[in-house]
Amino acid sequence: EDKVVQSPLSLVVHEGDTVTLNCSYEVTNFRSLLWYKQEKKAPTFLFMLTSSGIEKKSGRLSSILDKKELSSILNITATQTGDSAIYLCAVEPNNAGNMLTFGGGTRLMVKP
Amino acid sequence: DAGVTQSPTHLIKTRGQQVTLRCSPKSGHDTVSWYQQALGQGPQFIFQYYEEEERQRGNFPDRFSGHQFPNYSSELNVNALLLGDSALYLCASSTRTGVSYEQYFGPGTRLTVT
Numbered sequence: 001e002d003k004v005v006q007s008p009l010s011l012v013v014h015e016g017d018t019v020t021l022n023c024s025y026e027v028t029n030f031r032s033l034l035w036y037k038q039e040k041k042a043p044t045f046l047f048m049l050t051s052s053g054i055e056k057k058s059g060r061l062s063s064i065l066d067k068k069e070l071s072s073i074l075n076i077t078a079t080q081t082g083d084s085a086i087y088l089c090a091v092e093p094n095n096a097g098n099m100l101t102f103g104g105g106t107r108l109m110v111k112p
Numbered sequence: 113d114a115g116v117t118q119s120p121t122h123l124i125k126t127r128g129q130q131v132t133l134r135c136s137p138k139s140g141h142d143t144v145s146w147y148q149q150a151l152g153q154g155p156q157f158i159f160q161y162y163e164e165e166e167r168q169r170g171n172f173p174d175r176f177s178g179h180q181f182p183n184y185s186s187e188l189n190v191n192a193l194l195l196g197d198s199a200l201y202l203c204a205s206s207t208r209t210g211v212s213y214e215q216y217f218g219p220g221t222r223l224t225v226t
Contacts, residue, residue: 004154034213041200041220042116043155048213088154098145098206098215099168102154 002027004103006089012109013079021074021106023089033072034100035063036088043088046074079110114139116205116218124224125193133188133221137205143167144186145215146178147202155202161186162208190223198225 003026013019025033032050036043047056049065049072056063060077076083086107090100117136125131137144143162147155157170161180180186184205190197200222206215 006154032211032213042202042217044217045213045215048211090154097160097162097168097208098143098204098210099157099160099170100155100215101157102147104152104154 002101006103006106010107014111017079018077024071025091027091029094031094032092034090035074038086081110084110116216118203118218122222129193130191135203136185138216141205142184143206143208145204146188149200193225
C-alpha cells in the first residue's frame with residue numbers, strides 16, 4: 001500500500017522567515033510527486049516532480065525530489081501571511097490514471 | 113470557463129441516512145475522481161469514473177457508490193451514514209490521458225453526520 005508522510009504537522013513562523021516542509025513516501029512504481037496548497041477548500045497545484053525533473057522553482061517557492069531517500073522538500077523563502085495554508089504532498093504511481101495518495105499535510109501559519 | 117463545481121456546499125445528516133453529492137467537471141474534462149478529507153488529514157481517494165464506469169477504487173466500503181452521467185458530471189452516494197463519514201468531500205476532474213497536474217479540484221462539500 002502506498003504511503004506518504006509529511007512533517008512537521010504544523011508550523012508557526014513570522015513574515016520573512018524561510019520554511020522547509022518535508023514529505024517522505026513509499027510507492028510501488030513511482031511516477032510523480034505533487035505539492036498542493038490548500039487555503040480553504042480546493043487544493044491548488046504547486047509543483048510536480050518526476051524522475052526526470054527533480055527540482056522546480058516558482059518565485060519564492062521551490063521543491064526538490066530525492067529519489068534515493070524517497071523524499072521531497074518544499075521551501076518557501078521570505079514568507080508572507082498569504083502563505084498561510086495547509087501544504088499537501090501526494091504521489092502518483094505509474095498507470096494509476098491520476099489517482100493520488102496524499103500525506104496528512106503540514107499546516108503553516110505565518111504571523112505578521 | 114467554469115472550473116470544477118460541487119453541490120451542495122454544506123450538508124448535515126443524521127446517522128443511518130443516505131446522502132448524494134454532486135460534481136460538474138471542468139469544461140473539456142471527462143474523468144472525475146472523488147476524495148474524502150477528514151478534519152486534520154489529507155484527502156483519501158474514494159473512486160474514479162470515466163466513460164460512465166467506475167475505473168479505480170480506493171479502500172472504501174460498498175456504502176460508498178457513485179455514478180457518472182453522459183455529460184461527465186458525477187454523483188457520490190453514501191448509504192447508512194456513520195459519524196466517521198463526516199468530512200470534506202472533494203471532486204477532481206481531469207482528462208483520461210492528461211497528466212496529474214492537470215487534475216483540478218472543486219471546492220468540496222462539507223458533510224456533517226450527527
